[in-house]
Amino acid sequence: MPEVLLETRGLGKRFGAVVAAEDVNVSVTAGEIVGVIGANGAGKTTFCNMVTGYLTPDLGQILFRGKDITGCTVGQATEAGIHRSFQIPQLFPGLTVYENLLLAVGVFGHRRPPWWQPLVRPEVENEATAIMERYRIAESATTRVDRLPQGVRKLLDIAMAMVGQPAMILLDEPTSGISTKEKFDVMGNVIDALRKSAATVLFVEHDMEVVGRYADRVIAFREGRVLADGTPGVVLEDPAVIEHVVGRRPGRAPDA
């Protein structure tokens, strides 16, 4: 019986009159790849924010590996093993791709040096290089992040989140801003790399073909509530989901 990694019980969050989460009960098993869908404003990002300690829920509980982490800080959630990438990549714009990873590995990687020792040493450099290769961004190593195309930023953002080798990663719209043609490439790379790291994945995605191809399970949000939760076949065909989320019949992923 695989371990239940993440469990939320009755999560609620309001911003003034806006209901961003209401009675959200989600449970994710170790090794799963969960797709999260929902229209803009459905509360997907809010869910990621609460689970990673960036926002404190008004109501409910968050359990990670059976431990209550409700109300913990971002640092504590990160320490516990939940990391995330962002809808808008959060990087160090004035530094190069390589320096971004060096910084991340140096302050957070498992082979980080003691805090008073020079950070650049072979084991840190090698790890930063290995991560660049794993996410196929090594060609951009010496490019400053503020001059990168969106697709590479997205990949770097995910690579940065994976530096600490988390047990679970939340990807907030990993393919937004990437052309439809490239989406499958990018997502394929990412899912490959994440499988190799044995991370459990929850990804927010608007493209139903991408969801259908990569998710083992799909959760649909609507106005802060879970509208449907199940296998892609069931959820993507659910009339309520089609009406409120998909807005059309789900297409089939191209056979590539």
Next chain:
Amino acid sequence: MTLLRRVRLTTAGIAVATAALLALWPLLPAWAAHTVGVSLGGGLVVLGLLILIRFGLVSFGQGLFFAIGGYAAALANQFLGITDMLVLSVAGIASAGAVAWALGYIVRGHRGIFFAMLNLAFSMILFGILAKTVVLGSTDGFSVGVPTLLGFAPDPEAGRLTFMLFGYIVVFTAVVAWWVDRILASPIGYAGQGVRENELRLRYLGVSARGAVHIAYIAAAKLAALGGVFTVLLIGHVTPEDTAYWTKSGEFVFVAILGGSGNVAAPFIAQTVFELVRTFALQYAPDAWQMLLGITLLLVILFLPGGLWSLADRLRGRDA
């Protein structure tokens, strides 16, 4: 150039500069030795600013900690009869460290102009207190005796600036600069770049931006205090105006911009240039001093935004 090579190069540079200064002592006229000592003292304050600048912060109130260091040493000397320069230095560093630790809880949540101005506010409060405290000589300040080192007292005939004090300042400063260079290249120093570039990402890398700022703030304060101790031991006198007054804090920021934040050597080079120019300007064109400062600042910002240190990079054909 890799970071590790740069750290090694800086270490070698510091070692050479230290040896050269010690060897030059017999040849240096008194005014020159005094200028070196005072420049190292001021340079330490600016080195603290360099750390803050790497964190994306600037303080317009480092005079606060410069004054705390100077006054702590002077007080320990006058009221407790302590003459050992090592003990006086520790007194200065510890006092500033304690104050910065407490004030750090206020400033660490602020960035940009608020961080800069909060520090200015603290320094003005201290200035006001010092200037009104009669037992400390109010605006006139008070004098400090000739320091000793580990039981050795300098020849009473030799005056204030002896090889003992000069060598102590040179070696202590060198060790501190070497240490700061390593720290800037370490995880905590890199975390500073993270604070400057994107705090949210840094938090998601398990680093508390506020905590990192707090540590940098305390470090900068200790450096400023040590600079204050050295300056007071060299000059033999401490006043509020020469330490805590806002123009002094402004001067340190000026020198920080003049030198640039490219290397730990930059603050000391810039402070030396500053002291030399001031010495000559005050002698030959006392009315033009402020204008000279203004023009220099203008030229540096327009043509040398990386400060004097970036000249070295340009000459080398920068590869870092």
